[in-house]
Amino acid sequence: MAGEAPYYRAVGNEIEVFRAAARRGLPVLLKGPTGCGKTRFVEAMAHELGRELVTVSGHEDLTSADLVGRYLLKGGETSWVDGPLTRAVRQGAICYLDEIVEARQDTTVVIHPLADHRRELPVDRLGIALKAAPGFQLVISYNPGYQSVLKNLKESTRQRFVSIELDFHPADVETEVVAHEARVDVETAQTLVKVGEAIRNLDGSPLPEVASTRTLISAGELVAEGLALRDAIQAAIVQTLSDDPDVERALGELVDAFVPRP
Amino acid sequence: MTAGGPGRFRLLATFVGGRSLGVVEAPGGGPPHTDGRRVFVSAGAPASQQRREVLVQAALLGAGSLDERWIRALRGRPKLARRYLALEGRRALAALGARLPLAAALGSDAPATTASAEASLERARDRTPVEDPPAWFGAIRPSRLLGAPPAGPGARPRDEEVRLSFRPTDVPETEDEDDAEAGEESRILKLFSSPLSSDTVSDFLHKLLGSSRSAAGDAAAGSAMPTRSLRRVASAGPDARPLPVPVRVTGRRPGAAAGVGGALYPEWDEHRKRYKPEHCRVIDFPLRTRAGVAAAGVARDEVLRRRLTRLGLGPRVVRRQPDGDDLDIEALTDLFVDLRAGHSPPEHVYLERRKLDRNLGVLILLDASGSASDLDPEGRSVHDHQRRAAATLAVTLEELGDRVAVYGFRSHGRGSVHLLALKSFAQRFGAAGRARLNGLEPSGFTRLGAAIRHAGAVIEKQAGTPHRLLLVLSDGFPYDDGYESRYAEADARKALEELRADGIACLCLSIGGSTPADALQRVFGSASHASAPTLAGLSRRMDELFLAALQELAAPRRRRA
Numbered sequence: 001m002a003g004e005a006p007y008y009r010a011v012g013n014e015i016e017v018f019r020a021a022a023r024r025g026l027p028v029l030l031k032g033p034t035g036c037g038k039t040r041f042v043e044a045m046a047h048e049l050g051r052e053l054v055t056v057s058g059h060e061d062l063t064s065a066d067l068v069g070r071y072l073l074k075g076g077e078t079s080w081v082d083g084p085l086t087r088a089v090r091q092g093a094i095c096y097l098d099e100i101v102e103a104r105q106d107t108t109v110v111i112h113p114l115a116d117h118r119r120e121l122p123v124d125r126l127g128i129a130l131k132a133a134p135g136f137q138l139v140i141s142y143n144p145g146y147q148s149v150l151k152n153l154k155e156s157t158r159q160r161f162v163s164i165e166l167d168f169h170p171a172d173v174e175t176e177v178v179a180h181e182a183r184v185d186v187e188t189a190q191t192l193v194k195v196g197e198a199i200r201n202l203d204g205s206p207l208p209e210v211a212s213t214r215t216l217i218s219a220g221e222l223v224a225e226g227l228a229l230r231d232a233i234q235a236a237i238v239q240t241l242s243d244d245p246d247v248e249r250a251l252g253e254l255v256d257a258f259v260p261r262p
Numbered sequence: 263m264t265a266g267g268p269g270r271f272r273l274l275a276t277f278v279g280g281r282s283l284g285v286v287e288a289p290g291g292g293p294p295h296t297d298g299r300r301v302f303v304s305a306g307a308p309a310s311q312q313r314r315e316v317l318v319q320a321a322l323l324g325a326g327s328l329d330e331r332w333i334r335a336l337r338g339r340p341k342l343a344r345r346y347l348a349l350e351g352r353r354a355l356a357a358l359g360a361r362l363p364l365a366a367a368l369g370s371d372a373p374a375t376t377a378s379a380e381a382s383l384e385r386a387r388d389r390t391p392v393e394d395p396p397a398w399f400g401a402i403r404p405s406r407l408l409g410a411p412p413a414g415p416g417a418r419p420r421d422e423e424v425r426l427s428f429r430p431t432d433v434p435e436t437e438d439e440d441d442a443e444a445g446e447e448s449r450i451l452k453l454f455s456s457p458l459s460s461d462t463v464s465d466f467l468h469k470l471l472g473s474s475r476s477a478a479g480d481a482a483a484g485s486a487m488p489t490r491s492l493r494r495v496a497s498a499g500p501d502a503r504p505l506p507v508p509v510r511v512t513g514r515r516p517g518a519a520a521g522v523g524g525a526l527y528p529e530w531d532e533h534r535k536r537y538k539p540e541h542c543r544v545i546d547f548p549l550r551t552r553a554g555v556a557a558a559g560v561a562r563d564e565v566l567r568r569r570l571t572r573l574g575l576g577p578r579v580v581r582r583q584p585d586g587d588d589l590d591i592e593a594l595t596d597l598f599v600d601l602r603a604g605h606s607p608p609e610h611v612y613l614e615r616r617k618l619d620r621n622l623g624v625l626i627l628l629d630a631s632g633s634a635s636d637l638d639p640e641g642r643s644v645h646d647h648q649r650r651a652a653a654t655l656a657v658t659l660e661e662l663g664d665r666v667a668v669y670g671f672r673s674h675g676r677g678s679v680h681l682l683a684l685k686s687f688a689q690r691f692g693a694a695g696r697a698r699l700n701g702l703e704p705s706g707f708t709r710l711g712a713a714i715r716h717a718g719a720v721i722e723k724q725a726g727t728p729h730r731l732l733l734v735l736s737d738g739f740p741y742d743d744g745y746e747s748r749y750a751e752a753d754a755r756k757a758l759e760e761l762r763a764d765g766i767a768c769l770c771l772s773i774g775g776s777t778p779a780d781a782l783q784r785v786f787g788s789a790s791h792a793s794a795p796t797l798a799g800l801s802r803r804m805d806e807l808f809l810a811a812l813q814e815l816a817a818p819r820r821r822r823a
Contacts, residue, residue, distance in 0.1 A: 063615075065587040073609065076598075078589065125588075194361070202273060204282030206795065250273040253313070257274055257364035 035212025182220025294400030623725030647774030
């Protein structure tokens with residue numbers, strides 16, 4: 001595949017695990033908080049392995065028909081249209097189902113036969129079972145943080161997968177990532193990472209989510225475009241984390257402690 | 263909270279102090295200080311000054327300067343406390359300055375001269391001069407730091423709430439549980455009590471053998487043969503548990519007529535790993551306090567309403583949709599007929615399976631015990647928050663057509679666990695009911711397990727819906743006479759397991775409370791609790807919480823050996 005390799009900085013052994021799983025065609029479950037680099041990791045691996053990447057984002061109305069395909073009406077005739085999963089199975093691509101737990105329970109069941117030794121996708125509307133082409137690999141991601149309270153992956157589903165756990169990078173690596181991605185100097189990146197860590201480590205935090213690497217990078221990008229650091233943090237981190245003016249103000253005070261007012 | 267309120271510093275304080283801290287103004291113009299849970303700042307001072315005050319107090323907490331072992335030495339010795347504050351405040355700020363630019367910028371007036379809390383205490387004790395701390399360092403109040411136990415349960419309940427009489431014979435007086443075997447029923451008759459609750463065979467044998475072998479005299483008046491499936495086995499399985507024994511309520515009117523019910527429930531003894539049968543007496547009765555209907559206002563929550571409207575429990579096929587999983591052949595045929603006939607109808611020819619069906623009975627069990635009367639920084643008690651949440655939830659669910667009941671619970675020892683019916687399943691949640699809920703005063707303690715067991719029995723009997731949910735609004739902190747910490751948590755957890763085994767889903771919402779999530783998780787399990795400062799914080803995922811709780815029933819249960 002052409003193009004520049006997506007930037008991914010490994011922390012643990014995730015790349016080795018993924019490579020080994022890919023050689024055997026084992027499905028992979030990526031765990032980690034929002035914005036810690038799950039999607040980027042899959043992109044980097046697909047590029048390295050030279051396979052096409054089909055990404056589907058899970059949402060609560062995602063049905064199995066959305067994944068597998070459906071009949072549509074075309075000029076008075078019905079015609080079958082492959083869904084993204086079926087396409088990936090036929091072509092031998094990596095199919096990345098992002099935040100799969102968001103989808104309905106019945107949706108996760110269609111991937112079962114693909115995820116074990118059978119490696120086939122039953123398409124009941126066509127009455128066939130598609131054998132997966134070599135190179136096909138299933139990757140799903142799952143955010144064990146807030147979702148585990150609400151939605152859990154079924155045991156029978158998750159036991160079919162090889163798990164790779166990703167988390168926010170350690171401060172020095174994250175600084176490097178932010179500096180590289182946002183193209184800002186190391187000092188700015190360091191401040192951003194410090195703010196991010198402070199928000200992540202709040203005891204009894206009122207926030208449903210924490211400042212992810214992605215938000216830190218957005219803030220860095222705003223800085224690179226000439227915004228003052230305080231304003232960038234305000235726009236990309238504080239305002240995105242909460243709508244509650246009270247919490248915003250409290251977060252603002254916390255940020256001010258790192259970036260003193262001029 | 264007003265825009266300029268010191269609450270804006272709470273995240274800063276939490277970060278610096280390394281623990282959850284609130285920030286409020288010190289009452290009565292006192293100097294800034296902290297009690298370990300809140301930082302008090304000078305009332306009415308400009309924000310920049312309050313910021314400094316928060317910073318130094320939180321830094322003291324974060325640096326461990328206010329740990330109990332140091333503070334004990336300062337009790338009753340204000341001069342020593344002041345010298346210690348000057349030394350430790352500078353040390354803590356200097357340490358913080360290394361990682362927080364703000365601390366470095368505000369800085370201290372003098373450099374740190376000591377390296378640890380121990381060294382500071384030493385120096386404070388000897389006679390070398392120590393530079394006085396600046397005013398914004400505030401003060402250390404050892405008494406507040408040491409003597410800040412969680413406020414105990416409040417007053418006794420009012421007379422009108424507990425005016426009931428019981429026949430004393432129903433109360434198990436002795437602790438000695440082995441005596442319970444005395445009135446055992448005939449084993450032979452038990453063999454014939456059918457799992458299908460048909461009593462014909464045993465009735466016949468009763469007549470045939472006479473009742474000399476039976477313990478009929480011991481049974482409560484009117485009690486039938488047990489209706490659950492009973493089989494005598496040599497050893498009890500992991501899920502075996504004693505059945506509740508109904509309590510007779512006497513008074514001017516029979517209990518049933520007044521809506522009073524009750525039973526003696528077993529309690530799980532975690533230490534001995536077995537049940538104590540007939541251990542807790544639980545009574546439920548309608549709350550009949552007088553309340554002005556003027557106080558019947560209930561806050562609406564549109565987000566909650568929208569979310570709960572979306573809550574569908576059973577699948578239903580929706581025909582003639584513009585988009586969907588499958589073609590609706592019937593609609594397709596009609597479409598083509600219409601097209602050939604020259605019409606051009608909209609192309610709604612898809613089938614969709616959506617979860618729309620609901621058939622939900624919810625019992626809202628509200629913690630009305632005194633432990634819920636702790637005040638939060640805004641002066642509202644946990645109980646206030648929970649009561650409002652209960653009212654809003656009940657009104658919303660009732661409007662959506664679900665069956666709802668609202669019960670408050672409190673206890674005074676194992677002999678009197680009370681469930682106050684604020685709204686039973688049969689009643690409308692009218693103005694009087696709402697006013698009564700709004701006027702509910704917290705008192706007593708929290709014997710959570712017994713309350714949950716009885717609430718489960720009430721749902722079982724009265725909800726009459728296939729989907730049943732027990733919604734507990736509590737701080738999740740069970741406490742009563744002889745009912746504490748691990749024992750209490752284990753009993754409450756056991757009670758919830760029993761309910762789930764009976765097909766009743768459980769969900770605990772902890773609103774406005776400060777119970778740590780791991781405590782809630784220990785009692786309620788990971789999927790069935792949520793906490794937030796206000797109901798609005800949970801509204802937007804209430805549908806998911808309900809679903810998760812109900813779905814947990816479908817999940818295979820993990821058995822504990």
